[in-house]
Amino acid sequence: MASQASKRIRKEDLIKLTQAMVRIPSVNPPGNEDDLAEFLVQELKSYGFSSKLVNVKPKRSNVMAMLSGKKKGKTILMNGHMDVVPVGDLSAWKFEPFSGTLHQGRIYGRGSVDMKGGLASAIIATKAFADTYGEDFAGSILIAGVVDEEDAGIGSKKLVESAKADMAIVAEASDNAIYRAHKGVLWFEITTKGQALHSSRVRSGNFENAIYRMTRVVNALEDYLAELEKRKDALVGNPTINVSVIKGGTKTNVVPDLCTITVDRRLLPNEDPKVALEEIHKLLVSKTKLKDLAFHVALEREGTIIKESEPIVKLTRNAIQEVTGKQPKVTGCMATTDMAFLVNQGKIPSVVYGPGSLEQAHVANEYVEVDELLKAAKVYATMFEKILCK
Ligand SMILES: [Zn+2]
Incomplete structure (x- = not known):
């Protein structure tokens, strides 16, 4: 009626x-x-x-x-x-x-x-x-x-x-x-550091390339999605992570000293964005052995x-x-x-x-x-x- x-x-x-x-x-x-x-x-x-x-x-x-x-x-x-x-x-x-x-x-x-x-x-x-x-x-x-x-x-x-x-x-x-x-959402950047050097002077194991370092980060994050997919929520599905943008290097004949990615992490309704970020930080330090990863949060919205x-x-x-x-x-x-x-x-x-x-x-x-x-x-x-x- x-x-x-x-x-x-x-x-x-x-x-x-x-x-x-x-x-x-x-x-x-x-x-x-x-x-x-x-x-x-x-x-x-x-x-x-x-x-x-x-x-x-x-x-x-x-x-x-x-x-x-x-x-x-x-x-x-x-x-x-x-x-x-x-x-x-x-x-x-x-x-x-x-x-x-x-x-x-x-x-x-x-x-x-x-x-x-x-x-x-x-x-x-x-x-x-x-x-x-x-x-x-x-x-x-x-x-x-x-x-x-x-x-x-x-x-x-x-x-x-x-x-x-x-x-x-x-x-x-x-x-x-x-x-x-x-769901909630967390957007952040990760920056890896290297050391600028003339590209002709590289020797295996003896130079610091920010892009090579970032590949370790990116690979770890790609694997991490499968981990997140195990955390099923009956109402909204599972949390996700995606590397959306990558920027690094300045010139072909220079070893890059900086590389930055932006990452989109979708949170379950009860997930704390700060806890989620801390988990990623720990994971990356342990998987990549890089201690000077820099994190910058761009957007944080709770579910x-x-x-x-x-x-x-x-x-x-x-x-x-x-x-x-x-x-x-x-x-x-x-x-x-x-x-x-x-x-x-x-x-x-x-x-x-x-x-x-x-x-x-x-x-x-x-x-x-x-x-x-x-x-x-x-x-x-x-x-x-x-x-x-x-
Ligand atoms: Zn709307």
């Missing part, structure tokens, strides 16, 4: 808002989300929600909007990021990436699925709920449009410093599943997990069942999201559930299906009723 609020959700509103958001570029890097943030504040005000910008960095503000009922009750936080990744090769796009073209039931454009569509679904669901109940409910809906999810996550980091909520939904694309866990027994899991599952007639899978996400900040730092039990598929994220011709937006919005509105209308 469809909830009262979900019956009020109109496809046209979802299309219009998603298109409007896609048409305001908010590419990260550099991450100038302010044009979109200002648009959203005005839009949310026009729906009668109290809304404001919360500055995180110059030209980068979160949007916060609150809808509160007459009576005290639970607060549900709807979280969505406003930034998008760069468009990449423009010639691969069949529609202009910021056109928000509607074609055969899909809205095309950078950010359509990741995740302006998800944020639009949360906003339109809240509007439908407000139009249905006015202030005649208990508790609050807090909408947070945040900056910088596609990089270090400074937006959600800032959000959890002040936002209080009993539960949260991150409206990222989740392929019809509910994610109650996701996260909540218990299956958390009310937000059941609420989301029941709402999906009600709207779609199908039981969703409750699983984990391979990618990193802002859920970790909400759960680990904000102590807010959260799940990821949102329209579309991650397969469509970060690619040319990114799109989101309008029917997916409608379904997610109906699920959110159904949840609001269950949580806020007693």
Whole structure:
């Protein structure tokens, strides 16, 4: 049975808002989300929600909007990021990436699925709920449009410093599943040192070549993946490691004195990035016998997990069942999201559930299906009723 609020959700509103958001570029890097943030504040005000910008960095503000009922009750936080990744090769796009073209039931454009569509679904669901109940409910809906999810996550980091909520939904694309866990990520560089020398003067065992040293590191890391693959996690699979970039040497007739690689290590939900790095450090010292390896961490984002027994899991599952007639899978996400900040730092039990598929994220011709937006919005509105209308 469809909830009262979900019956009020109109496809046209979802299309219009998603298109409007896609048409305001908010590419990260550099991450100038302010044009979109200002648009959203005005839009949310026009729906009668109290809304404001919360500055995180110059030209980068979160949007916060609150809808509160007459009576005290639970607060549900709807979280969505406003930034998008760069468009990449423009010639691969069949529609202009910021056109928000509607074609055969899909809205095309950078950010359509990741995740302006998800944020639009949360906003339109809240509007439908407000139009249905006015202030005649208990508790609050807090909408947070945040900056910088596609990089270090400074937006959600800032959000959890002040936002209080009993539960949260991150409206990222989740392929019809509910994610109650996701992986973390650690990016770092390793540098090996050698000694510059004229290339004509090399003698076996008597010169120090930074690239030769790095091959020992690279080989050890290649073998290490098989070790990591043994550490299976039921929700997110296994941790991984990958050497992604290598740079070394200056000139053909010089023995290289420096070589650097960048490494991507994906972490299990409970893995501490610092412990993971320490393990790699020890492994490499023992395998390569190199004592002067230099490590530099570029990005550290924790994974996260909540218990299956958390009310937000059941609420989301029941709402999906009600709207779609199908039981969703409750699983984990391979990618990193802002859920970790909400759960680990904000102590807010959260799940990821949102329209579309991650397969469509970060690619040319990114799109989101309008029917997916409608379904997610109906699920959110159904949840609001269950949580806020007693
Ligand atoms: Zn995203």
